[in-house]
Amino acid sequence: MSVLSTELVAETPYVWRARKPGSRHRLICFPHAGAGATTYADWAPLLPPEIELVAVQLPGRQNRIAEKPFTDVAPLVGVVAQALRPVLGGSFSFFGHSCGAALAFELAKTLRTKGLPGPARLFLSAQPAPGATGVRHLHDLPEDAFRAEMIGLGGIDEEIARDEFVMDSLLPVLRADFRLWERHRTAQDPPLDCPITVLAGDGDPRAPKETVDGWRNQTNAEFGTVFYPGGHFYFLDSPGDVIALIAEQTLGAPERRPA
Template sequence: MPDRLTAETPFVRRARRTNRRVRLFCFPHAGAGASAFAAWPALFPPEVEIVAVQLPGREDRVGEPHPPSVEAAVRTVAVALRPYLQGPYAFFGHSGGALMAFELARALRKRGTQPRHLFLSGQSAPGHDTPAPELHRLSDDDFSAALLGLDGTSDGVFTDPDLMKLLLPTLRADFTLWENHRHQPDRPLPVPITAFGGDTDPRAPVSGLQAWEEQTTGAFSLQVFSGGHFYLNDSEAELTMIIGSTLLGREPANAGRGERVR
């Protein structure tokens, strides 16, 4: 059973499964690339095939221009993933990746296809964001300090000037993309949604996670873990167990705290 993500197209890093029942597309947080999900293939049952999405400007695509808008990014990704949207599939996204997954699902509805499930992590529902300063407008020093406060990047990154010089443009471009995005209301999706978050995350409080219930006419559940914005760094095994069990129709253990199900 292959447990390694392999590049198949500029956008797709896939761990191919011959007995796949469902394909899970994974969208990383701001500044991150497909390698954020490098460990995931080994954590899922063999019936779940992991596809990590690599956007321009990330990792091995660092020299490519960043998308000028969320709308442009969604259109491009929808076309790039079209050959892989055969059979049952689902989306997972963390932080800005959750918004990408949600907006892509809305765009795909117009094309006659929908994911089986949306797993949205570390991100408040549209219209329920906690007021916060726009990070992309900060100076490099203040921007780096704000990112360090999210606990999503190793401290060593911020003490390595060469690495920061490489990463800052991508990080700033991603925050610019999402902080300038204005949600356009539409009817709820006919897709079950599971929201995940950390109980001390100031960027995605429980009330903002619960508000995803407004965006679906299907089932909704909420799992709250101990931790902040990057709670999943310490809860990867539990998180992936819940997702895999949900996709395969198995009864998941209550790994998160404060589970709420509609």
């Protein structure tokens, strides 16, 4: 039996969901480097009843910490596309933050290639557009420098940053994710047909304003940018503002009940 819930729970290794049987739109979220599905746990009770939350859990983090992270983008996207098929029915959008935005974009292209329905809208957060220049690569930094960069970006609680055991487990996953996406070059495919909304912090050193406007070249549909006060993890500081924007831009989609 389907149960209405504001709690995000694991349904499969890749899919965590806060079920809302009466919803008419599904928001599928992709976490940033090193992070897991519970990054979006606080979103579930904040979303309106019409929007059901799904978050993707990748190998190498949280309850999947013992599994090796992917080292190539193509296999990752293929596996995620297959794993998400049960939740890709009806009206849905993707939200991805940082590396998660790159994954959401590549998945949207893969769904098109496979002839499958794609997202009603892409919300791409804190990620430079393909081909953007001037973004410093971090994956090949020495250990101490890489650690300092990760802590400096924010998103890691002070308590975790002080825990050597936890950081020793987290940093290899972070480096693997940065290596995966910093070395990736997206194929020069035709633009998508779904609208793209780009979100970023106005003080984000990883996605400065001049690096995100190029996303407009990846869609034939509506495009817009929204900047929030803050840095790379602006969305952790003001989730209500981000959710309000997502709700405004998705609930106008054609009413098709999620499968």
